[in-house]
Amino acid sequence: MSWMFCLLLWQLVLRVSCHVATGKNIYYIVSHGCCFSTSTAGSVWSLASLCTAGSNIFASVRENSPVGQFISHISIRSDPRANTVRLCLTGPNANWFYLEGRTIRLNSSASRVLDREVLGPFLIAELTCYEDDIKQSHYRILVEILNENDNKPKFLEETIQPFIISEVAAVNSVVFTVKAVDSDGDMISYIIDQSSEDAWFFRIDLPNSGKVVLSKPLDYESRTRLQIIMWAQESNTEEKFNISTVLTINIEDVDDQYPHFLPCTPVSPGVPICMNPIYTANITQKHQDSVLEFSPGPIRARDGDRGINAPLMYTILSGDNHDRFVMDNRTGEIRLTRAVDERQPGANFTLIVMVCQVEDRLKYSVATVVVRVLSENSFPPVFNTTTFKGFIIQSSSPASIVSTYGNQVLQVQVSDQDFSDGVNPNIRFFLHPPSRLYQVTQEGVLIARTDQLRAFDRHILQVVARDEESGEEASASVDIEVLQRGQAVPHGAFTEQQLFGDVDSRLAGGIAALILLTFLSAFLFLLLRFVRRRRPQEADVLPATTTLQHHKVSSRSPGFMDEALRRQASLRSGSFHGRQGLYIRRQSLPPPTSSSSAADSRSRPQSPSSEVSLSDPAGRCRFQTDMFVVVEKPAGVASGWARSPDVTAGLQVHAGMPQSDEDINIDQSKEDT
Numbered sequence: 001m002s003w004m005f006c007l008l009l010w011q012l013v014l015r016v017s018c019h020v021a022t023g024k025n026i027y028y029i030v031s032h033g034c035c036f037s038t039s040t041a042g043s044v045w046s047l048a049s050l051c052t053a054g055s056n057i058f059a060s061v062r063e064n065s066p067v068g069q070f071i072s073h074i075s076i077r078s079d080p081r082a083n084t085v086r087l088c089l090t091g092p093n094a095n096w097f098y099l100e101g102r103t104i105r106l107n108s109s110a111s112r113v114l115d116r117e118v119l120g121p122f123l124i125a126e127l128t129c130y131e132d133d134i135k136q137s138h139y140r141i142l143v144e145i146l147n148e149n150d151n152k153p154k155f156l157e158e159t160i161q162p163f164i165i166s167e168v169a170a171v172n173s174v175v176f177t178v179k180a181v182d183s184d185g186d187m188i189s190y191i192i193d194q195s196s197e198d199a200w201f202f203r204i205d206l207p208n209s210g211k212v213v214l215s216k217p218l219d220y221e222s223r224t225r226l227q228i229i230m231w232a233q234e235s236n237t238e239e240k241f242n243i244s245t246v247l248t249i250n251i252e253d254v255d256d257q258y259p260h261f262l263p264c265t266p267v268s269p270g271v272p273i274c275m276n277p278i279y280t281a282n283i284t285q286k287h288q289d290s291v292l293e294f295s296p297g298p299i300r301a302r303d304g305d306r307g308i309n310a311p312l313m314y315t316i317l318s319g320d321n322h323d324r325f326v327m328d329n330r331t332g333e334i335r336l337t338r339a340v341d342e343r344q345p346g347a348n349f350t351l352i353v354m355v356c357q358v359e360d361r362l363k364y365s366v367a368t369v370v371v372r373v374l375s376e377n378s379f380p381p382v383f384n385t386t387t388f389k390g391f392i393i394q395s396s397s398p399a400s401i402v403s404t405y406g407n408q409v410l411q412v413q414v415s416d417q418d419f420s421d422g423v424n425p426n427i428r429f430f431l432h433p434p435s436r437l438y439q440v441t442q443e444g445v446l447i448a449r450t451d452q453l454r455a456f457d458r459h460i461l462q463v464v465a466r467d468e469e470s471g472e473e474a475s476a477s478v479d480i481e482v483l484q485r486g487q488a489v490p491h492g493a494f495t496e497q498q499l500f501g502d503v504d505s506r507l508a509g510g511i512a513a514l515i516l517l518t519f520l521s522a523f524l525f526l527l528l529r530f531v532r533r534r535r536p537q538e539a540d541v542l543p544a545t546t547t548l549q550h551h552k553v554s555s556r557s558p559g560f561m562d563e564a565l566r567r568q569a570s571l572r573s574g575s576f577h578g579r580q581g582l583y584i585r586r587q588s589l590p591p592p593t594s595s596s597s598a599a600d601s602r603s604r605p606q607s608p609s610s611e612v613s614l615s616d617p618a619g620r621c622r623f624q625t626d627m628f629v630v631v632e633k634p635a636g637v638a639s640g641w642a643r644s645p646d647v648t649a650g651l652q653v654h655a656g657m658p659q660s661d662e663d664i665n666i667d668q669s670k671e672d673t
Contacts, residue, residue, distance in 0.1 A: 054129065054137050060144040061106055061123075063116040069106035071097060071143055074127070086133070091125035091141070104141065116145040117183040151183040152241040153232040159210075160230075162248040167220040168256060175202070178210045180232035180243070187236040193229035193244070201226055201249075208235070220253040220307055221272050257304025259312050259355050261367045263296060276367040281334075282374050282469055288339035292325075292371065299332040301355035301365065311358045317366070319351035325371070327353065340373050347373050374469050379417035381424055381465050383476040388412055388463075390480040391489045395450040402438075402446035402480060407489040412444040414465045414474055426468045431461055432475070446478065455484035 059072040074087075089097055089104075096114070098107045108114050123143040129136050159179040169175055180188050189207040192199050201216045226249040233242035264274035279294040303310045314332040316325065327334050332355070340347075349371040356364035390402040390410045404410040416424035429440045439447045440463055461478040483489065 054127075054139050056139050057104065057127070057141040057143075059104075059142075060146055061114070062146040063114050063148050064150065065106055065108065065114055067106060067108045069108070071104040071106055072141070074099070074102040074104065086130035088128045088130070089125055089141075090128060093119070093123040093143075094125040096123050097125055097141070097143075114145060116147050117151060119145060121145055121147075147184055149184050149186065149234075149237050149239050149241070153180045153182045153186070153188050153234060153243050155180045155230075155232060155243065155245050160245050160247060162250055164250045164252050165214075165218065166252045166254055167218045168254050169214055169218060171214055171217055173214055174211045175214045176212050176249075178212065178230055178232075178247070180210070182234060182241075184237075186234040186241075188232050189235040191231040191233065193231060196228045198223075198226040198249075199228050202228060218251050219272065220251045221257060221304065224251050224253075224307070225249070226251065253305050253307025255305050255308050255310065255360070255363075258363045259301045259303050259310075259357060259365050261355065261365060262300045262302060264302075276365060279367065279369045281369075281371050283336060283340070283371060284374055284376055285340060286376075287336055290336055292334050292336060294334075294369070299334065299353065299367070299369070301332065303357065310360070310363075312355050313358050313361075314353060314355050317352040317354050319349060319369075321349060325349070325351060334369065336371075349373075372469065375418065377418055377467075377470040377472070380470075380472040381414040381416045381427055381467055381474045383412065383414050383463075383465065383474055386476055388476060388478045389493070390446060390478055391483055392448045392450065392453060392480060393483045393487065393489070394453055394455045394485050397450045399447055400450040402448055402478075403489055405489070405493065406491050410446055410478075412440070412446070412463050412465075412476060412478065414444075416467070424467060427465050428468055429463055429465055432464045433462075435459075435461060438480075446480075448480070453482045455482055457482040 054075055057072045057074075061069055061071060087099065089099065096107050096119075097104050099105075106114065121144060123141075123145065125141040125143075127139045127141055129138075156179045159177065163176045165175050178190060180190070182188055187208065188210075190204055190210045191207065192202060192204060192212075201214065201218070202212050203215045204211065205213055228247050228249070229244055230247050231242055231244045234240050260274040261276045263277060265277065267273045267275060277296055279296075279299055281292040281294045283292065299314070301312055301314070303312060313329050314327055315329060316327045316334075320326070324337055324340070325334050326337060332353075334351070334353075351369040351371070352366060353369055354364055354366050356362075388404070388410060390404055392400060392402050402410045412429065414424070414427055415422035416427070418424070429442060429444055431438060431440055437449050437452055437459065438461055441447065444463075446461075446463075459480045459482075461480065462475055463478055464473055464475045466473045
C-alpha cells in the first residue's frame with residue numbers, strides 16, 4: 001500500500017514540475033533543478049522527431065561568462081504516435097543551465113558568477129526525455145569551465161609567521177621557507193626586495209622553491225630583530241600578478257660572548273669588541289676601612305650575551321698587598337682595610353681584577369686597577385694672573401706660537417702651595433670650550449692656526465688648569481689680538497702701539513699730533529683770556545698822594561709807573577689831559593733858584609711830598625711816582641710854574657712814606673689786617 005502511494009506521488013510531481021505538452025505544441029518548464037523552456041515546435045520539427053537519435057552533451061564555457069552564454073544544442077526525436085513530451089534537466093549543477101528552444105544556455109547573474117576556483121573544473125547535469133509520462137531517453141551533460149587568470153597569489157599564513165633563528169646559525173644554510181599559492185594554478189616565484197634594510201642577510205637560490213638561505217652571520221648583540229620584504233609573483237602568465245609580505249626574523253641569543261668591564265670602549269666603530277678600562281682611585285695616608293671610588297666609574301661588568309645576562313663573579317688576582325684591599329665578589333666594590341701611612345707619598349698600588357661567569361668560569365675578563373697615594377691637598381691651583389695678554393701676527397704659516405709683550409712667548413702658569421716650589425706636576429691645561437683656532441700644550445703654551453686668522457681680530461679664550469689627582473680646577477682668560485703683517489708686538493701695557501694697536505702706525509702718529517695741537521690751542525686760548533681779564537683790574541688802580549713832608553724821589557720802577565698812569569689817563573679821558581693843567585716829570589722843571597736842592601729840602605717846612613701814592617680800592621697794590629701837576633699861569637701874569645692847589649684833592653695823604661722794601665711790606669701787611 002505504501003509503495004503504491006509513493007508511485008502515485010511521484011507521478012504527480014512529474015506532472016507538476018516538469019511539463020505537459022499536447023498536440024503539436026511542446027512546453028519546457030524550469031523547476032527544482034530541471035530546466036524547461038517553452039517554444040512551438042510544429043513549424044520546425046514534427047512531433048515524431050522527438051526523444052530519439054539523441055546523445056550525451058560535452059561542451060565548455062569560460063569562467064566569469066555572462067548570463068545566457070550558449071552551451072549546446074539538443075538533438076532528439078520521439079515516436080510519432082506520442083501525444084505528450086517532457087524534457088527534464090537534473091543533476092548537481094542543473095541550476096547553472098536553462099533551455100531556450102533546443103539550446104542549453106548558462107544561467108548566471110551579477111551576484112552569481114561562474115567561478116572555476118569555487119565550482120571546480122566541470123559542471124555536470126542530465127537531460128531526460130519523457131513521452132506520455134514514460135521515460136524514453138536519458139543523456140549526460142558535461143560542461144568544462146575554462147580557467148581565466150583572475151586571482152593573485154596568496155601566502156600561506158603558517159609560512160610567514162615570525163621566524164626565530166639562532167645567532168650561531170651556519171652561513172649558506174636554509175633558515176626558513178615561505179609558500180604562496182595561486183588559485184588559478186599558476187607557477188609562483190619568490191623574490192627578496194633588495195630595498196629592505198636587512199635584505200643583505202638573506203638570499204634565495206631557487207626562486208620557485210621559497211627556501212631562504214642565510215648569507216651573513218648573525219649577532220644578537222648587534223641586532224636582535226631583522227625584517228625583509230618577500231614578493232610572490234606569477235611566472236607563467238602575462239599579467240604577472242604578485243603579492244608582498246613583511247617577514248620578521250627574531251635572533252635567538254646564544255651563550256657565545258665573554259663578560260666585559262664597563263664602560264665599554266669599542267675597538268673600532270661597528271665592532272662589538274670592548275677594550276677594558278683602567279680604573280684609578282686616589283687615597284691619602286689617612287684613608288682606612290673605606291670603600292674606594294674609582295674613575296671612570298665603579299668597577300662593574302656585564303655579560304656579553306645580553307639576552308642571557310649570566311650571573312658574574314669578581315675577584316682580585318694579584319696586588320691586594322696582603323689583604324690591604326678586599327673585593328666584594330658579587331658587587332665588585334674594593335675596600336681599603338688599613339691605612340698606608342708607612343708608604344711614601346706618590347706610591348701606587350696596582351691590582352689585577354677578574355670577572356667571570358658563575359656557571360662557566362672559562363668565560364672571563366681581566367682589568368687593571370691603580371690606587372695612588374697622595375699627600376694632603378690643602379690648596380687649589382691658582383693662576384698668577386686672571387687675564388693674560390697675547391699677540392699673534394697674521395701669516396700664511398699653518399701654526400704659530402702666541403706671544404706677549406716684548407715678543408716673548410706667552411706661557412700660562414699656575415702655582416700650587418701644596419708643593420714647596422709651587423709647581424704641581426699633575427696639572428693639565430685645556431681650553432673650555434674647545435677652540436678650532438687655538439690649542440694649549442701641557443706646558444701652558446698657546447698655539448694658533450695662523451693661516452685661519454684675520455688681522456685686527458680679537459679672541460677671548462678661557463684656559464682651565466686641572467689637578468689630575470685632586471680634580472680641582474682653576475681658570476683664567478687669555479685676550480689675544482691678531483696683528484697685521486709687519487706690525488710690531490707692543491713692548492709694554494701702556495705704549496703707543498697698544499693704544500693704537502688696531503690702526504696703522506702712520507695713522508696713529510697723525511692722531512697723536514692732532515691731539516697735541518688741540519691741547520696747545522686750548523692752552524693759548526686760556527692764557528689770552530687770562531691776560532685780557534687782568535687788564536681791567538690794572539686800569540682800576542686809583543692815584544694817591546703821599547705826605548708832602550717828604551719830597552724824596554723813589555727809584556722803584558719809574559717806567560712801570562709812567563705806563564700805569566698813562567693807561568689810567570687814557571681810559572678815563574681818552575688823552576693824557578685830565579684836570580686843567582699838565583702832567584710832567586719833576587726833572588723836566590726848571591732848576592730851583594737855590595744853590596743846593598738838598599739844603600732847600602731840609603729848610604722847606606712841610607712842603608708837599610714829591611712822591612705820589614696810587615692804590616686800588618681793594619688795597620691790593622701801591623705805586624709811587626715822581627710825577628706832579630703844574631698849571632700854566634694865564635697871560636699877564638709873571639711867567640713861571642706853580643703847583644696846582646687841588647692836585648692832591650681826593651688823594652690819600654700819608655704822614656710818612658716807607659723808604660725801603662721792608663717798610664713797604666710792613667705797610668702792606670698793616671692794610672691787610
